[in-house]
Amino acid sequence: MSRTVRVAAAMAALSFVVGCASPEIPYDRSGAGSVHTIGVLTPDIPEKPSVILASDPGQSFGLIGGLVDVSLQLKRDDKLYAILLGHHYTVGQSLSADLVTALQAQGFNVKPIAVSRDSSGFLKTYPTEPGIDAYLDVSSFPDGFGYAAAGIGSSQPYRPFVWLKVKLVRASDGSVLMQDTVMYNPIGTNDKWVTVSPDPAYQFEDFDTLTGHADLSVKGVDVSLRQTADQVGKLLR
Amino acid sequence: MNVVVLAAAAGLFGLFRNPHDSDIQPVTSLVGRNCAAAPDLASPMVLQYAGKEKSTDAAIEATAPCVLTSSGAALYRVFQLPPRTALYVITVVSMPFGASLLSPRLLLLDAQGTVKRELARDDLIFRGNDLSARFRSHPDEVYLVVESDAGLVGNALSRTAESTNVYVSAAANVIYSIHTGNDVTMQYVYSHTGPIEITLEPLPTPH
Numbered sequence: 001m002s003r004t005v006r007v008a009a010a011m012a013a014l015s016f017v018v019g020c021a022s023p024e025i026p027y028d029r030s031g032a033g034s035v036h037t038i039g040v041l042t043p044d045i046p047e048k049p050s051v052i053l054a055s056d057p058g059q060s061f062g063l064i065g066g067l068v069d070v071s072l073q074l075k076r077d078d079k080l081y082a083i084l085l086g087h088h089y090t091v092g093q094s095l096s097a098d099l100v101t102a103l104q105a106q107g108f109n110v111k112p113i114a115v116s117r118d119s120s121g122f123l124k125t126y127p128t129e130p131g132i133d134a135y136l137d138v139s140s141f142p143d144g145f146g147y148a149a150a151g152i153g154s155s156q157p158y159r160p161f162v163w164l165k166v167k168l169v170r171a172s173d174g175s176v177l178m179q180d181t182v183m184y185n186p187i188g189t190n191d192k193w194v195t196v197s198p199d200p201a202y203q204f205e206d207f208d209t210l211t212g213h214a215d216l217s218v219k220g221v222d223v224s225l226r227q228t229a230d231q232v233g234k235l236l237r
Numbered sequence: 238m239n240v241v242v243l244a245a246a247a248g249l250f251g252l253f254r255n256p257h258d259s260d261i262q263p264v265t266s267l268v269g270r271n272c273a274a275a276p277d278l279a280s281p282m283v284l285q286y287a288g289k290e291k292s293t294d295a296a297i298e299a300t301a302p303c304v305l306t307s308s309g310a311a312l313y314r315v316f317q318l319p320p321r322t323a324l325y326v327i328t329v330v331s332m333p334f335g336a337s338l339l340s341p342r343l344l345l346l347d348a349q350g351t352v353k354r355e356l357a358r359d360d361l362i363f364r365g366n367d368l369s370a371r372f373r374s375h376p377d378e379v380y381l382v383v384e385s386d387a388g389l390v391g392n393a394l395s396r397t398a399e400s401t402n403v404y405v406s407a408a409a410n411v412i413y414s415i416h417t418g419n420d421v422t423m424q425y426v427y428s429h430t431g432p433i434e435i436t437l438e439p440l441p442t443p444h
Contacts, residue, residue, distance in 0.1 A: 023441030026326060028373040055401040055416040150399040151418020159399065167443070176443035188400045191330075191365035197396040200422075234359055 022165055024192055027178035027236050032134075035177070038103050038168070038236075039113040039132040043095045044120055044139040045164075049084065049146030049221065051076035051207065052161075054187045056152050079211055080146060087218045091145060091225065098226045099136060102233030122167050126174065134177060137167045138232070145221065147210060148187055154205035159198040160224035161185040166232050180235055184228040196231050199223055263337035263428040264299050265391045267310040272303035276382045278350055281317035284381075286325065290438035297339060297385060297430050308388035311342070312429045316381040318374065319437065328436040329383060330369040331361075336424060339431025340389045343370055344382040353378050357386055366398065366423075373440065385429035397422040 029035075051073060058065040058072075084091070096112055103110045113127055113135065120142070126135050141163040150156040161184055168178040183190075185198035202220030204210035210217050284293055301312040318327070331339045342357040356370045363369070397420070404415045 023443060024371065025441055025443060026371045026373055030375070031373060054399065055418040057416070059416040060414055148399060149418070150401055150420045151416075156399070156418045156420040159397070179441075179443050185397075185399065189365040189398060191367055193364060195363045195365055195398075197363070197398070200395075200397065231362065234362065237360055 025179040035133040037109040039135045040099045042115045045144040049080045050143040052148040083214045095225050098229035102229040106233050132171045135169050139165050157203040157205050159203045160220040162224045162228040264430045270303045272305045272310045281315040283317045286319040286437040292436040296432045311384045311387040313384040325374045328371045330367045330434040332367050332432050337428040338425040340386040340427050342384040342386045345378040346380040347377050348379045389427045394425045
């Protein structure tokens, strides 16, 4: 992807947080029929993190300032990604494993199902694996995970975030049994999103502090994914 | 410089909403209250629903009736669900008020007063700043009892929210914007009391 396209995509990404609303459909365990085994599909989440500085003076200088901001964000993204790679941390694998654990904790039999995704978003059609009663489809927002700070200064530290849309689809007829949006540390509020407050153990007063504590910053990503997956599991209680 | 503030736009993605304005007082002790062994279903608040989304504001106030639960004395309020066979979605929301928050325990009862379902603790989730339960109706459930969760009352809860603001101003015929951030950690104490909102709506169509 060219740098211009990446910049435009990153600028558009934040607006998706507001714009991409899916209706929240609550799961009803007693009414869902015989859902015992859930296939957890390979999650749709970018391999690369985002490091979002949600407000800063550059945004006051129109398009030029905005483009400079996005350029700076892409550099931060690259640095955190390098840290994750250096720790052999793969977000897709971690999230998938966390989802399996979270669903098992709710009493389901769970099987990871590998799928390839041609585009972002929920799958259009679902596999037909024998023995699977329902599929859990997880698709992140374009800025799927990483760190975010509301602004500049130690009072507005970088904290982990994970932003997911989730859907449980019955295998036999494709009906939607559950659908929701789970936001770990959203920037801003929406009373329809399931909102998970960030763990205060993983906050960094600025980006240099974040990169200077590589082990802790990776653990912050890991914990945020696990706590988000736990919340997804609780939607299926 | 003649600066005219044209607008103070709410945050880029929505502000951290202020705690609910309310006259309700937090209650963390029910010592001295005479509590019944079971909720009194005789005078429920009837929830209206004609097939379209309908929200009802209510509250559990200090004067609410008291019931003995397995966790201790609790305040409660009884609602009567609409007699519909068609499936609908019930959302019960508890909004923070001041530094207090009601953690509700929800009981769904049939016409005879038998508890068919109970929702509490991990069944409740935060949506935005509000603690809520969202679930599908069952045709045999007639009453919704909203109780305070006596086992949680008095405990503290901390939640952090980040948001941004955009202020649009004009000076010397130039319009400009100022972007600022908010990072707020709110401390709440669970109370027996609190404002609630109950919404009934059709099951959404997925897209």
